[in-house]
Amino acid sequence: MHKKKGFITQFLNNIFSEEPENKKELLYFINKFNKNQLITKNTYKIIKEIINIETKKVKDIMIPRTKMITLNINDTFNKCVKIIIQSSYSRFPIISYDKNHVKGFLIANDLFKFIHHTHKKFLLTKIIKKPIIIPDSQCLNRTLKEFYLHKNFMSIVIDEFGIINGLITVTDILQNIFKKIK
Known part of the structure; x- marks a missing residue:
């Protein structure tokens, strides 16, 4: 039985021709999407905060x-x-x-x-x-x-x-x- 991919997985697969290898690459892509207006500034800020949550105490x-x-x-x-x-x-x-x-x-x-x-x-x-x-x-x-x-x-x-x-x-x-x- 083939497991159906979730929305987020499908979304990320469609956005990235290659998967980012690390957090730095992921932030690079997100920043690029923001600059190219593929995502709103608010979305960019939220995603960036969520990605960086592990660095905050x-x-x-x-x-x-x-x-x-x-x-x-x-x-x-x-x-x-x-x-x-x-x-x-x-x-x-x-x-x-x-x-x-x-x-x-x-x-x-x-x-x-x-x-x-x-x-x-x-x-x-x-x-x-x-x-x-x-x-x-x-x-x-x-x-x-x-x-x-x-x-x-x-x-x-x-x-x-x-x-x-x-x-x-x-x-x-x-x-x-x-x-x-x-």
Whole structure:
């Protein structure tokens, strides 16, 4: 049985009479397509960012610890809701003492399940997710792969000494790739 080629494979086979041997050749061809207006400038910029994603590190685009919006493990339901509404984020690191003691993550939707169950005692410890920790030296392509494999969209970032440096989300990576679109 002959396996049908995917769209991308067919597209690349039609574009390239020869396959590029390395990333430098691939970037050369993409640049040539851009100059000959076979692809738009935006497409060129996105493709170039995607090709170069393996050279970028988490520390290059992460949210620094000083700018992290967190919830405390002992926060009340009302305080959590207030912080969520003010920040307009959907995921939050849960800390115990300070930003160096992350206990997990809260997904805002999990919190809103308590709106109709006011008779139940609210405890963040019962609804938080396990924290995912990655080194700040990790490449963005590996981080994206881990987000996909673990169905997780936020990770705590640590330095080489195990100190929390910040956090990164899948949105941060996607914004980095698509930031150059105009």
